[in-house]
Amino acid sequence: xxxxxxxxxxxxxxxxxxGNAAAPARTGSPEIGPDRRVTFRLSAPKASEVLVSGExxxxxxxxxxxxxxxxxxxxxxxxxxxxxxxxxVDGVRTxxxxxxxxxxxxxxxxxxxxxxxxGDRPAFYDGQPVPHxxxxxxxxxxxxxxxxxxxxxxxxxxxxxxxxxxLPVLYLFHxxxxxxxxxxxxGHVNLILDNLLAAGKTKPFIIVMPFGYGAPPGEPGAQGQxxxxxxxxxxxxxxxYIQSQxxxxxxxxxxxxxxxxxxxxxxLSIGLNHLExxxxxxxxxxxxxxxxxxxxxxxxxxxDPAATNRQLHLLWIGCxxxxxxxxxxxxxxxxxxxxxxQLTFHPSSGAHTWINWRHYLNxxxxxxxx
Amino acid sequence: xxxxxxxxxxxxxxxxxxGNAAAPARTGSPEIGPDRRVTFRLSAPKASEVLVSGExxxxxxxxxxxxxxxxxxxxxxxxxxxxxxxxxVDGVRTxxxxxxxxxxxxxxxxxxxxxxxxGDRPAFYDGQPVPHxxxxxxxxxxxxxxxxxxxxxxxxxxxxxxxxxxLPVLYLFHxxxxxxxxxxxxGHVNLILDNLLAAGKTKPFIIVMPFGYGAPPGEPGAQGQxxxxxxxxxxxxxxxYIQSQxxxxxxxxxxxxxxxxxxxxxxLSIGLNHLExxxxxxxxxxxxxxxxxxxxxxxxxxxDPAATNRQLHLLWIGCxxxxxxxxxxxxxxxxxxxxxxQLTFHPSSGAHTWINWRHYLNxxxxxxxx
Numbered sequence: 001x002x003x004x005x006x007x008x009x010x011x012x013x014x015x016x017x018x019g020n021a022a023a024p025a026r027t028g029s030p031e032i033g034p035d036r037r038v039t040f041r042l043s044a045p046k047a048s049e050v051l052v053s054g055e056x057x058x059x060x061x062x063x064x065x066x067x068x069x070x071x072x073x074x075x076x077x078x079x080x081x082x083x084x085x086x087x088x089v090d091g092v093r094t095x096x097x098x099x100x101x102x103x104x105x106x107x108x109x110x111x112x113x114x115x116x117x118x119g120d121r122p123a124f125y126d127g128q129p130v131p132h133x134x135x136x137x138x139x140x141x142x143x144x145x146x147x148x149x150x151x152x153x154x155x156x157x158x159x160x161x162x163x164x165x166x167l168p169v170l171y172l173f174h175x176x177x178x179x180x181x182x183x184x185x186x187g188h189v190n191l192i193l194d195n196l197l198a199a200g201k202t203k204p205f206i207i208v209m210p211f212g213y214g215a216p217p218g219e220p221g222a223q224g225q226x227x228x229x230x231x232x233x234x235x236x237x238x239x240x241y242i243q244s245q246x247x248x249x250x251x252x253x254x255x256x257x258x259x260x261x262x263x264x265x266x267x268l269s270i271g272l273n274h275l276e277x278x279x280x281x282x283x284x285x286x287x288x289x290x291x292x293x294x295x296x297x298x299x300x301x302x303x304d305p306a307a308t309n310r311q312l313h314l315l316w317i318g319c320x321x322x323x324x325x326x327x328x329x330x331x332x333x334x335x336x337x338x339x340x341x342q343l344t345f346h347p348s349s350g351a352h353t354w355i356n357w358r359h360y361l362n363x364x365x366x367x368x369x370x
Numbered sequence: 371x372x373x374x375x376x377x378x379x380x381x382x383x384x385x386x387x388x389g390n391a392a393a394p395a396r397t398g399s400p401e402i403g404p405d406r407r408v409t410f411r412l413s414a415p416k417a418s419e420v421l422v423s424g425e426x427x428x429x430x431x432x433x434x435x436x437x438x439x440x441x442x443x444x445x446x447x448x449x450x451x452x453x454x455x456x457x458x459v460d461g462v463r464t465x466x467x468x469x470x471x472x473x474x475x476x477x478x479x480x481x482x483x484x485x486x487x488x489g490d491r492p493a494f495y496d497g498q499p500v501p502h503x504x505x506x507x508x509x510x511x512x513x514x515x516x517x518x519x520x521x522x523x524x525x526x527x528x529x530x531x532x533x534x535x536x537l538p539v540l541y542l543f544h545x546x547x548x549x550x551x552x553x554x555x556x557g558h559v560n561l562i563l564d565n566l567l568a569a570g571k572t573k574p575f576i577i578v579m580p581f582g583y584g585a586p587p588g589e590p591g592a593q594g595q596x597x598x599x600x601x602x603x604x605x606x607x608x609x610x611y612i613q614s615q616x617x618x619x620x621x622x623x624x625x626x627x628x629x630x631x632x633x634x635x636x637x638l639s640i641g642l643n644h645l646e647x648x649x650x651x652x653x654x655x656x657x658x659x660x661x662x663x664x665x666x667x668x669x670x671x672x673x674d675p676a677a678t679n680r681q682l683h684l685l686w687i688g689c690x691x692x693x694x695x696x697x698x699x700x701x702x703x704x705x706x707x708x709x710x711x712q713l714t715f716h717p718s719s720g721a722h723t724w725i726n727w728r729h730y731l732n733x734x735x736x737x738x739x740x
Contacts, residue, residue, distance in 0.1 A: 046418070046461040091416040094464045095481060100547070102481055104472050111465060111472055127518040132509035139502035139560070148497040160615070177470070190509070245530070 029098035030115050037076035038115065040087070041098060045069025047089050054085025054115065055353055063087075080119030081355055084112035103186060110177045125188040125358050130198035131157035135184050140241050144232040145214060151238060152180045153246070154190050154207035156197055166247045168205040168254035168369040170280075171234065172361075173212050173263025176287070180211045186354045192362050202366045205256075206246055210238045212263050226262075231270050235277070253313070256280035256368050260357045261325075262287050268317075268332075272301050275311045280368050282316040284360045285352050288328040294335045305340035314367055318346035318360045325352065399468035400485050407446040408485065410457070411468060415439025417459050424455025424485065425723055433457075450489030451725055454482035473556060480547045495558040495728050500568035501527035505554050510611050514602040515584060521608060522550045523616070524560050524577035526567055536617045538575040538624035538739040540650075541604065542731075543582050543633025546657070550581045556724045562732050572736045575626075576616055580608045582633050601640050605647070623683070626650035626738050630727045631695075632657045638687075638702075642671045645681045650738050652686040654730045655722050658698040664705045675710035684737055688716035688730045695722065 029041040040052045042063065050071040053060035056078045063071035084103050087094045095102060101114035122128050136153045156167070172189070174182040183189040189207060196202040214229020243250050257278045259267035264286025271281035301308055315336070319329035326347070333345035346363070350356050399411040410422045412433065420441040423430035426448045433441035454473050457464045465472060471484035492498050506523045526537070542559070544552040553559040559577060566572040584599020613620050627648045629637035634656025641651035671678055685706070689699035696717070703715035716733070720726050 042462070044460065044462045048416070048460075089462050089464070090414065090418075090460050092412070092414045092459050092464060093467060094459070094462060097463060097481075100481075102472070102474050104474055111467075111470075127509060129511060129518070132518075134509075135507040137505040137507070137554075139497060139504075139564075141499060148499070148502075184507075194509075 029096050030113075032115075032117060033076075035076075036078050036080070036117055037074055038078055038117070039072055039074045040085075040096065041070055041072045042087055042089070042096070043068075043070045044089060047071070049088075049090055051088040052085060053088070054112075055083040055351075055355065056081075056085070056115065056117075060088070078115075078117050080117045080123065082125075082358075083115045083117070083355075084353075085115055086112050124195055124362050125192050126195075127191050128195055128198070130194050132194050133157050133159070133190050133197075135190055137181075138241075138245070140237065142233050142237045144236045145229060149211050149233070150180060151211060152184055152209040153242070154184075154193060154209075155246070156193065156204040156206070159204075159206075163247075166249045168203070168256070169242065169246075169248050170205055170207045170256040170258060170368060171238075171267075172207050172209050173257075173259030173266050174209065175212075175259075175261030175263055178212075180209045183207075183209045187358055187361065189361065192358065193365060196362065196365055203369050205369055206242075206248060208238065208242050210234060212259070212266060227266050227269060230266060234270065235274070239277075252277055252279045252311075254279075254369060256282070256314075258282035258284065258316075258361075258364065259286070260284040260360075261352065264288075269297060272298055272315075275301075275308065279311060280314040280316075281312065282314070282360075282364055283318075283329070284357050285319050285323050285325055286317065286329060286332075287325060288332050294332060298335075302336075302339040302341060309340075309342045312342065314364075315341065315343040316346065316364050316367065317343060318348060318356070318363075320350040320352065320356050321347050322349070322351040323356075399466050400483075402485075402487060403446075405446075406448050406450070406487055407444055408448055408487070409442055409444045410455075410466065411440055411442045412457055412459070412466070413438075413440045414459060417441070419458075419460055421458040422455060423458070424482075425453040425721075425725070426451075426455070426485065426487075430458070448485075448487050450487045450493065452495075452728075453485045453487070453725075454723075455485055456482050494565055494732050495562050496565075497561050498565055498568070500564050502564050503527050503529070503560050503567075505560055507551075508611075508615070510607065512603050512607045514606045515599060519581050519603070520550060521581060522554055522579040523612070524554075524563060524579075525616070526563065526574040526576070529574075529576075533617075536619045538573070538626070539612065539616075539618050540575055540577045540626040540628060540738060541608075541637075542577050542579050543627075543629030543636050544579065545582075545629075545631030545633055548582075550579045553577075553579050557728055557731065559731065562728065563735060566732065566735055573739050575739055576612075576618060578608065578612050580604060582629070582636060597636050597639060600636060604640065605644070609647075622647055622649045622681075624649075624739060626652070626684075628652035628654065628686075628731075628734065629656070630654040630730075631722065634658075639667060642668055642685075645671075645678065649681060650684045651682065652684070652730075652734055653688075653699070654727050655689050655693050655695055656687065656699060656702075657695060658702050664702060668705075672706075672709040672711060679710075679712045682712065684734075685711065685713040686716065686734050686737065687713060688718060688726070688733075690720040690722065690726050691717050692719070692721040693726075 031039045042050055050063040051060040052073055057075055061073050063073040065071050087096055096113040099113045103112045103114050133154055133156045137150055139150045142149050172183055212230055214226050255278050257267045257271035264283035268283040268286055271278045317333055319326045336343050401409040412420055420433040421430040422443055427445055431443050433443040435441045457466055466483040469483045473482045473484050503524055503526045509520045512519050542553055582600055584596050625648050627637045627641035634653035638653040638656055641648045687703055689696045706713050
């Protein structure tokens with residue numbers, strides 16, 4: 001009876017959180033062929049136009065309608081990865097209703113269907129038969145924001161078994177229109193770290209993923225003041241709360257700060273202006289929206305480059321060359337180099353996607369706390 | 371600067387998980403008026419028909435198009451609650467693209483937009499300024515299913531502070547086309563328990579929420595064998611794993627089993643056939659799909675009613691009178707009464723909704739482990 005379940009552990013669809021989740025339908029949409037060509041289908045007899053667009057292709061492709069009113073299109077072959085896509089039905093962007101895997105978000109454009117194409121072997125972000133850490137979700141009262149908020153924490157395998165060990169902490173931020181669950185649901189943060197730890201490629205550390213909005217998007221005050229509000233919550237509430245709840249190493253040598261997109265702008269501006277708190281700083285596809293004013297924003301950082309370089313154990317900036325944020329990232333790295341601040345600038349292929357951010361986490365984690 | 375954030379803690383939109391999340395747009399869709407009338411809007415100049423349907427109304431309502439191609443309709447007033455709804459655009463069911471709050475699921479029909487209408491005071495499921503427990507997500511290797519799976523655990527406030535205390539455990543199951551995150555995201559399980567505990571209305575206990583599919587939906591073997599597969603995972607993997615990870619009371623007097631819908635069918639059939647393991651059993655809107663064969667399925671239970679009643683500290687069955695599963699639930703309660711098995715049968719208004727399941731959890735929790 002159980003034979004049908006004896007597929008390799010990793011050969012499961014991505015889940016929400018990764019691990020469980022429904023298998024993609026064998027027929028229906030999306031249907032992934034053995035050659036990794038993918039067919040999308042939608043039953044919409046009344047519609048006059050159906051398009052598919054996604055991270056696996058440039059632009060969009062029109063589906064064609066059959067006599068039963070079922071629209072379909074085949075694309076690919078598509079490389080093994082996790083992609084997001086949408087249909088557009090008569091001008092209205094929709095999910096693929098045949099696909100249970102949905103990437104949630106907080107705007108229409110960030111709610112998308114998920115296409116996971118598997119390769120012949122497990123990926124670095126797949127669940128594998130190794131020891132697993134946990135994700136712990138906390139609700140805390142932010143005094144600085146006068147608001148109940150939640151945050152996610154990754155603890156490495158065996159955290160509860162060694163009651164004496166204190167661990168370093170990475171503070172890891174999500175992007176715009178997302179929340180503190182994004183790094184787990186979409187970034188597979190726990191599975192990536194579990195796999196690195198099992199391979200002996202990284203040291204164990206705790207990862208704290210707070211909610212990156214000082215005020216929820218849409219509320220007045222969120223615009224413009226967001227990083228200032230979030231910074232107060234992080235420094236006055238989140239860090240003390242974490243240090244009261246977990247066995248952490250609380251010196252700057254054991255505290256890292258990294259974020260993606262909006263969160264990358266936050267991690268760079270907070271981290272590089274608080275070297276008394278952080279010694280490892282990273283920005284993934286960072287939103288450097290004050291591009292022209294680096295010298296003002298980072299005046300303290302560049303005042304004494306030798307002192308800064310002694311304090312900064314790592315400054316890592318990665319961005320996809322097809323990302324609209326690539327130019328500011330490159331400019332920022334050039335600004336730092338001009339001012340003799342040591343950094344790793346890591347251009348990669350691709351655009352503003354979770355594909356890059358999972359890879360970046362996998363590349364940076366082994367560099368932390370060495 | 372922070373004055374605008376000084377609204378009461380509970381006056382936040384429902385989140386994913388509850389706590390953070392975006393505020394509903396002040397204009398756009400849905401717009402909740404001060405009289406609790408709600409306006410839905412969709413920009414779709416090319417569409418020829420747009421409908422809205424949701425738990426706050428019977429049937430559906432057509433939106434009307436203005437000169438700019440923006441469709442709108444106003445409904446209500448609507449009572450304070452959390453509701454799910456959808457648009458239908460030219461026959462294709464869609465989310466409300468203006469609304470960031472999405473209820474995920476694993477079929478097209480369970481992915482819906484969320485409308486949260488707030489009352490003048492916090493609800494029992496709202497985050498309030500009380501001590502908060504945690505949700506811990508574990509990844510474990512199920513030996514019985516040969517598969518990596520994840521499960522969620524609620525630990526009450528202060529669990530880590532008293533290293534000696536052992537706690538009872540409630541095993542709590544989700545419904546069809548959902549996963550182990552549903553009771554947190556949609557059921558607000560942690561906030562309901564935090565509020566009950568702060569009011570002194572319930573004893574502290576751990577809640578374990580496993581993934582209820584023995585095989586993921588869509589895989590061959592899921593159909594028919596699901597409860598048998600899930601039961602093996604629960605008894606052979608989940609319970610031993612939890613007892614190895616948490617300070618639990620491991621006797622039957624301190625173990626409860628409750629589920630909703632599909633999970634209610636599971637909790638009743640597993641719980642009532644394993645009184646050596648469970649002494650508190652509940653079914654919320656339970657899927658009793660073997661309705662005609664109660665005498666066979668529950669032969670052991672009814673063989674010695676006096677012995678059964680001594681062992682069962684609570685048997686609680688709740689269902690909405692507008693639920694299509696109400697008749698089987700009523701029949702099952704009558705079957706039990708005929709066989710002199712003591713139970714609480716709790717009919718309520720409403721249908722097959724999370725509205726009822728949140729209420730049921732709030733009503734049943736104080737009855738556990740007394």
